[in-house]
Amino acid sequence: MSGEDTSGRSGDEPEIIESAGADEAARGELARVYAALLARAGETQVELRLDATRRACELLGDIHTAAPVITVTGTNGKTSTARMIDSIVTAHDLRVGRFTSPHLHSVTERISVDGAPVAIETFVRIFDEISAYLEIVDAELAAEGRAPLTYFEALTVLAFAVFADAPVDVVVTEVGMGGQWDSTNVADAEVCVFTRIGLDHQQFLGDTLAEIAGTKAGILDRNVDPSPAPSPVAVIAEQAEEAQTVLDAEVERRGVSALTEERNFRLLDRQRAVDGQLVTVQGLRDVYTDVFVPLHGIHQAHNAAVAIIAAEAFLGDEGKPLDLETLAEGLSRTTSPGRAELVRTGPSVVVDGAHNPDAAHVLADTLAEAFDFDYTVMVLAMLEDKDIHGVLEELHRSADAFVISETMSPRALSAETLAEAAREWVDEDSVILAADLNAALMKAIDLANAAEANSPGIVVTGSLYTVAEARLLLGRGESE
Template sequence: MTETPDSAPRAAETFAEAEDALLSRWPETRLEPSLDRIRAFTELLGDPQRTYRSIHLTGTNGKTSTARMVDTLLRAHDLRTGRFTSPHVERMNERISVDGEPLDDEAFVRAFNDVAPYTHLVDASEAHPLSFFETVVGMAYAAFADAPVDVAVVEVGMGGSWDATNVIDADVAVVTPIALDHASYLGTTAAAIAQEKAGIIKAGSVAVLAQQTAEVAEVLLRRAAEVGATVVREGMEFDVVTRVPAVGGQSVTIRGLRGQYDELFLPLYGAHQAQNAATALAAVESLIGDQPLADEVVRQAFAESTSPGRLEIVRRSPTIVLDAAHNPAGAEATAAALEDSFRFDPLIGVIGVMGDKDAEGLLAAFEPHLAHVVVTQNSTDRAMPADQLADTAVGVFGEDRVTVMPRLSDALDHAAWLAEAGAGAGDPLGSGAVLVTGSVVTVGEARSLLGGRR
């Protein structure tokens, strides 16, 4: 992207040009905790985030899956939605969806060009330039207003209080389970992280709280009391009553805020996804009104739920499963879901993590469930080098259960060979499979190598 003499960026003509201009800005990992830049930006754009109702989501794990279910439920009620999630799995335009579909390349370029003339004005007036993430948030909020949408479903990038998305004053604030992650940015205890994430709970809103530890719940409830938000909690005002694994997912009965919804088919795996579904249902009930939602509408919406890269089966023979778990809590939920819903024997892991993650904790959560792990790395500069991850993996799995293959394509091929070679040696009803995990980026790159978006 070149600059004209008056410093205004020229319009992007292609998706690649818009993407390049965005990536030339401060990366998502470079943070300066302030809402000044995004406030200045959205003010120049006419505060588009004030033109529609919204549901804002934070938490450590489950945000994207819950946001997607909220989106599907709202659309089933004939509401036009905008959804902002991050990071993307394969392509940047996945971050901004309207009516449940990511902006196509043409619409993404148009959204970028609509806001680009204002980016240099903010850059010139603030102490630091707009970051990549701040710019994409502005694009999303403006695109939602332009659509226009009835409701925006907005997932924070990191934290809450200082996250760029937090210029929105949402009707409903959703907090999925909080655990340790991004400790160098958010704090070294769950309570400290909760303090940052609690910032999305605003005056007069409804705070929908997934099951939390006592220390986290105390922080969230205190924030809600301070601002006068209404609180609904998993396990009290709403809950998962029963769940039974089923072919292609699970059958779930949910006690919502307005009524009970029996034996809903959810084509996603694991107790954590059932809990995400209950949280999503409570969020939509909180927004829509004081009557039970129509049973057939809820049933249809959950049956259509998808969550790419979250225990997603992308290939058979051998089965290859993608899961974006990137911290110990996420890994534990994934491992439990695998035990709950599948009989893979052997299960071979392909794991590539980011350099700032708790690799040892993640590997330890998977160790009882993986026969062997192929250690690799994704293509980003932030990836932990495979050799470094291997040192940690050997300490957890033992040398005989670890193979190092820095190229992801090689790691996938070798893991598939191991899965097929070992099939039938253990459980006669089991079959060999591969789990690709450790990072959203690793999963996204694997998804592209294995056939791309569906």
């Protein structure tokens, strides 16, 4: 999660509720539940604790231990990696519950069963069933002079309750922020996955990669007694040296088995393919050759390698490799909306939720590799608490023109401020202001169509708020 405002919404989470096909009554019930969740404190009022979430889970019958867990932390790539793990494990005939954040269009996207957002009716029913227990915990906290359950804590409890009700065979959770005190850490994961760690949320996690890595290593803690997974396996993506040094020390301190990219597994090869890429991965027990990944960019190839190893660590039995055909079938079904996603052609429009410098760097590389635009209009709208110049430093090399606008978030950065920053990186004539995102898209389409280019493209980025609004405006208001 990218940080939440005091209403409960995350900093990169749209406030739109859109559920295609749901009838008016169901949408009304979902709106009621969502409003109740949003009434709780958001992630800008961080509670450094696990006991409140644990207490609610225990009152509900230890729902956080109802199924084995795979937890994914990191800075960028968490959601895509979690979705790939889900797809691989599902293909091996296990029922998977997945909890990720933020969402694009409907809060139900955060809680997935069988690869799809949980039904509105189930979301509402389970929330109503657990509400009294949430109120008990709130009252106990109040008696101790402590804050009630936050939005994300309550949503975590709801997710575990949905998974216990289903029931599922395995839970894949994406850490909201950090790891050590993130509410998802109430569960003791059998496999603890670390995607690449970068600088983000410094106000909560620390100003250095070392500090951030130390907090994220908290997913290795055992918080259930007796633990359902006393000996976890850490699967660690390739890291900057500063972060890797900390993770190595934390793994050793806990006596945890670690599988680290380049030491224990690696991406051997990848080739561009229509609508994705073919990857070859040296796994723990076999080489998995020419596996199709329907996502773009070298970062997604590395995410796929990490997901394959996580699945191997979870599913492996006495040294038996994963079945290549089953693995390929699972990965081929992976989607990751809002991540280098092509949502329109003629001209091409790509949306990507890059909101920090690392993610912007990856986006720039992916555009150069996968889309071959010879004229690029960058539609940019960001939140006020992000590293604006860090993002612009990465994106300006890919842009022939910037169309600057604002998101609908209460924490939106003003278009004037963002445009002023953009002019420090490109010619003033290349920066155009638009009153809202709809106007920005229309202007970008005009620029792309007027360009003397064989392959013009539009890239909408800066925040998942921006992506969500653009997807709706372009008729893609449903997220898998």
